[in-house]
Amino acid sequence: MKTAIVLFNLGGPDRPEAVKPFLFNLFNDRAIINLPQPFRWLVAKLISTRRAPVAQEIYAHLGGKSPLLDHTKAQAQALEQALGTLVPELGTVKSFIAMRYWHPRADECAASVRAWHPDQIILVPLYPQFSTTTTQSSVTEWHKAAKFVELKAPTKTLCCYPEEPGFINAMADLVAQKIDQASEASDNPYRLLLSAHGLPQKVVDGGDPYQKQVERTGNALIKSLAQKGYDNLDSVICYQSRVGPLEWIGPSTDDEVIRAGKDQVSIVMVPIAFVSEHSETLVELDIEYQELADEHKVPHYFRASTVLTEDKFINGLADQVRKVAAQNFVCDEKNGCGLEGQQDGPEKLSTFLASGMH
Numbered sequence: 001m002k003t004a005i006v007l008f009n010l011g012g013p014d015r016p017e018a019v020k021p022f023l024f025n026l027f028n029d030r031a032i033i034n035l036p037q038p039f040r041w042l043v044a045k046l047i048s049t050r051r052a053p054v055a056q057e058i059y060a061h062l063g064g065k066s067p068l069l070d071h072t073k074a075q076a077q078a079l080e081q082a083l084g085t086l087v088p089e090l091g092t093v094k095s096f097i098a099m100r101y102w103h104p105r106a107d108e109c110a111a112s113v114r115a116w117h118p119d120q121i122i123l124v125p126l127y128p129q130f131s132t133t134t135t136q137s138s139v140t141e142w143h144k145a146a147k148f149v150e151l152k153a154p155t156k157t158l159c160c161y162p163e164e165p166g167f168i169n170a171m172a173d174l175v176a177q178k179i180d181q182a183s184e185a186s187d188n189p190y191r192l193l194l195s196a197h198g199l200p201q202k203v204v205d206g207g208d209p210y211q212k213q214v215e216r217t218g219n220a221l222i223k224s225l226a227q228k229g230y231d232n233l234d235s236v237i238c239y240q241s242r243v244g245p246l247e248w249i250g251p252s253t254d255d256e257v258i259r260a261g262k263d264q265v266s267i268v269m270v271p272i273a274f275v276s277e278h279s280e281t282l283v284e285l286d287i288e289y290q291e292l293a294d295e296h297k298v299p300h301y302f303r304a305s306t307v308l309t310e311d312k313f314i315n316g317l318a319d320q321v322r323k324v325a326a327q328n329f330v331c332d333e334k335n336g337c338g339l340e341g342q343q344d345g346p347e348k349l350s351t352f353l354a355s356g357m358h
Helices: 016-027 039-060 068-086 106-116 132-148 165-185 201-205 210-227 253-263 279-295 311-327
Strands: 002-009 092-099 120-125 155-157 190-197 235-240 266-271 301-303
Touching (some): 002 068, 002 106, 039 279, 068 092, 068 311, 092 106, 092 132, 132 155, 165 301, 165 311, 201 210, 235 253, 253 266
Parallel strands (some): 002 092, 190 235
């Protein structure tokens, strides 16, 4: 038995010259901009050209490239090792990476998987919460690529894991460290800002379950912290990375940072929808929101790390893979992601407007 594990992520530019084509690929996704061709192509060309200089400045803080691929490789290796130890029934396990908007993309990945000749394939998104703009877009792109290279091995999909105990407990451990630092820094009270990437309100109104799943993650995290003795916490779920003129889900992380300044409470910033570090954590959370906090006289600002390759997270992910392989399911009914029971690609991709950079 040979099992291929395909990890999905958004990807990011690997050099300054890649920023513009990366942005074009992002905005040319119909899950991001719901326009027919050639109009979507023209809009993607226009937006990527206009946004490239600003994005290049962002990535300059990161050495000119996104660290996301390196983090994803480390997670893929850790998951492969965990599955070999914890889920021996999968046989020989090999992990592969399919990035949505930059290399290695789904077509490259599918060709590599086919050359390995697996007996089964399990698709694993590194998005804990399901959205049509992330997981479903990646799954749809994968099945197109797999069909093109005639990859016919049975395929199952882990759609989401917003309350997976390993993910939640690993995050709680990291948050607890920052709570302790906030408590030691001063007598000022502190507030947890549980920040997730935002979506336009129209996406959620159209049935996307992302916001509800983010709320489930937030609630599970607070419960886990209470079990560790951190109870009666002041916390709020908020959303970052808003762009464009549309109404986005809220409250915004910007507004919550400003409110913390008015209330004179310290901030413990918690990225609850990301499992790796990238521009939205290392630049937006660490630099831009730190500066906003300083501007509005927030007493202290702390940011919890993402779970990366924490053992609890990786082992929890391995357990999810085990369940998908053994029970032949995609997701629990209550997740409401719309992919339940499908072992091929979804019949169609819901098309909405959203954006972000990694």
